[in-house]
Amino acid sequence: MGSKYQQGLDRNPANYSSLTPLSFLRRSAHVFPDKVAVIDGDVSLTYADFHARCRALANALVEQGVQRGDTVSVLCFNTLELLECHYAIPMAGAVLNALNTRLDAATLRFILEHGEARLLLYDTEFEEMVGDAVSGIAAAPALVSISRPSGPSQGLAKLDYEQLVAAGDPAWPGRPVENEWDAIALNYTSGTTGNPKGVVYHHRGAYLSAMTNAIAMEMTADTVYLWTLPMFHCNGWCYTWAVTAIGGTHVCLRKVQPQTVLDRIRICGVTHMCGAPIVLNMLLNDFHKNGVSLPSSVQFALGGAAPPSAVIRRGRELGFDITHLYGLTETYGPSMLCVRQPEWRSLPLEELAPKMARQGVGLHAIDEVAVAGSGPNGFAPWDGQTMGELLMRGNNLMKGYLKNPDATREAFKDGWFHTGDLAVMHPDGYAEVKDRAKDIIISGGENISSQEVEDVLYRHPAVLEAAVVAMPDEKWGESPCAFVSLREDSSATDEQSLIAWCRDKLPHYKAPTRVVFGELPKTSTGKIRKNVLRDQLRMK
Template sequence: MDDKYRQGLDKNPANYSSLTPVSFLQRSAHVFPEKAAIVDDDMTLTYSQFYRRCRAMASSLDSMGIKARDTVSVLCFNTHELLECHYSVPMLGAVLNALNTRLDPATLRFILEHGESRLLFYDTEFEPLLKQAVQGMASPPACVAIVRQAGASQGFSSLDYESLVAAGDADFQWQKVGDEWDAIALNYTSGTTGNPKGVVYHHRGAYLAALSNAMAFNMTADTVYLWTLPMFHCNGWSYTWAITAVGGTHVCLRKVQSDHVLERIERCKVTHMCGAPIVLNMLLNDFHNSGQALSSPVQFALGGAAPPSPVIRRAQEIGFGITHLYGLTESYGPSTLCVWQNEWASLSTDDLARKMARQGVGLFAIDDLAVARLDDGAMAPCDGQTLGELVMRGNTLMKGYLKNEAATREAFRGGWFRSGDLAVMHSDGYAEIKDRAKDIIISGGENISSQEVEEVLYRHPRVLEAAVVAMPDDKWGETPCAFVALKDAAQAADEQEIIAFCKANMASYKAPRKVVFGELPKTSTGKIRKNLLREQLAQEGGSGSREDSTQGR
């Protein structure tokens, strides 16, 4: 029997088109032609100018032979050029590969070769790095210099960005991709071991992630967004497209320095910004030490580990309202949000911090978020106790890993995306991550969450950063070891003071048995490299003292 809701009711150009975030710029240029779209050091662009520049660049790229599914890489700071590439490159159906500016030459070379990059835009500040990266490449990409400083050398390239914009057709008629499943971006993970994996995004996911993140962060046409989050990191969590979608203003920032951040917040009346915990900690510490506070509140979306309650309190005092987001490169950045509930308003500061430190519920384009038991893979009960792996499925998950079918199959095993994060599900349906699977500490048969210990360490008034890893122990198998960076490194470090503080604020068996002071090693995206801390302990053969390791639990 024919389906009456299908017969003669077909897709046609009037009722269906592929979703792509490039359409956001077309719309905002129509709705807000004279509104400031981008504020940068060298120019301020209206939405009309922004759109015409992107079309002109797409025209020039087309003339150079860039076509659909070609990879175009960009090695650049958070400037208007990288933002424009988020539109000009996909206008041709080509794939944007925003490169991490903190990578070493060997990793850059791997990415350029693995992604088969055909064209590379680069800020001239990176010319020495780029020369090393492309040395020995069989098919190096064509290079186009982004000249941001007068007199800067661009001997590596005869082409420059602004010349291509000037030579292009600002009325270039770009076409939407025919299939919204087509790739729009290629982002590489910041893995702590081995080569990074190439994560492929599609137009549909980018479109939905942009709208989802704008809604989660309550963004409107009045939003003024400061680019403290690297645009190379998950395409700026899709805010490269989200701000444009709502018709807000992008405020660019080449390098995150506290005085520059404060100046732009005050001058441009910034309303929103994002960053990793390391960025927030730096700003809070520097603002506190200089006695500075914000003249009006700024919403700060924080990625990474849940913010400890002292950080939330300090942020509120300075003027930042914290929104905790959780996600991965594979999920276009944010995939969960700790949605505010009105009944939380009556909670104490500490109880509220515990509520808001949870990862929460799936964002709008995530269909399902669950915790899978570690033993049999079944869904864990919502008891806040049963530990399992956080899994999810929905529209804002990657297509897969480029040229790595085995890793892609494993990531999507059982019809869910496997995050690799250990979590519990609370009775209200809010998820809370306890640790990375590899970071859980099993001591005498008890599971100790390194994040729980770190939460306590961050409450200590002298602690700036903390990381906890497993340390071999003769009796308990392994015990926690804390690596701590102090706010004032010139002050004397006191290991017993830190250990005693932890024991006074948590079960004593969870407290670190050893504390190592000093700067913490980080990945190129600011994550603490716990693998290096483990290696350091292994090389030192460092376990807790015999006296410590035989203490009662």
């Protein structure tokens, strides 16, 4: 016999609906119809206009034959069109596949074939590459050109984006989301080896990730968000939906250039932005060199490696309030945040920075974070020393990898998502990532965190970027090798002085035994390609 709380208390249309971020646009268009929703160069849309255009595009896609569950791919910069596609494509019941703008034709062809794209909407700046990619596909997607501002298609595409919008019904309500577990987006990992994996997001996870990310960055209806983070990267960490949820303003940015960023901040009153370390370093370096300070504080959410104290200090001097977030493609972008405790406010920066460099605790949609270990419960002790794989479980984890059940089972084995990152758990329950499992250096039987060595290098005033990898060593098996790029305005430095800098701040066995100077290779999302650096060492 069922509980009294189950009898006659079933869910119904009055008390239940599937969670979907599409509801954010409907709400903001109702609450803030005349408020500016999107600024893209000389184009400015209110929420009412934005909503109407998305509905029209969704209707036009359906008229073009798009069915529920079809993949619609988009190759576009951070412009109005890609932002609209985050709503219009799911409104049509389809799955958005936002493509990396730094792909080559072969990788683009693989993704279009693997994801079975029905349509490909593309900025005509990529017309030549798109032509090369689709020419080898048996069931090639229909092509829609985005001609603003790159000019019309040179005959490759038979359809035009603005013509589609104009042909659609701006009052069309969209296909209802029947199940919040349905796919909303397909994102491909920026893997450094082999073909990328297709990560599938669901409506529920996108909704909850957007809400928790808005909370993490303390966003309100006064938020003005500048798109320095690629919208193709984890759907812009779900800020494509989060900014709309709170009724903020999206400021689109086709390409990240320091002067353009500064102009947008000053003209539009930007309050928030996100990016990888390469973006933050570029802005800080340029603004510092040119004596620029921001008119008001701007919150900058930083992904990737934790910022050293020197970066935090320089950011504050210029007007950036830096928050470090941790996440992966498989977690819709950010999944952890180092929540600041009240007693930290009085700490000097040198004591605050190590605390803030930790990845911290799960965002609201993450239920649990743990570090695997050999303890009686299968986890590492909270001692800040014992390393193990970082595990998590919660609502903003992917459905799985498209057409790859083995990889999906491996990622979710034992009821936890396995990140592949090595971490420690501190006594206060805050996790700190020490390295990727594949990046740990084992020298003379001792584990060396490459991130720990990199943090020391970043504190050197001449260092712009640094990466540390394992180098074969006849005596120790492996030893650390540092790859470093220097600041333009830095005084000259040499290998031995950097090694001495590290030996002065680390146990000597952790210090690099070699330093290589030059530009560091990166993935399309700004991550340093350590596999390329390791290959360089093996070839010598």
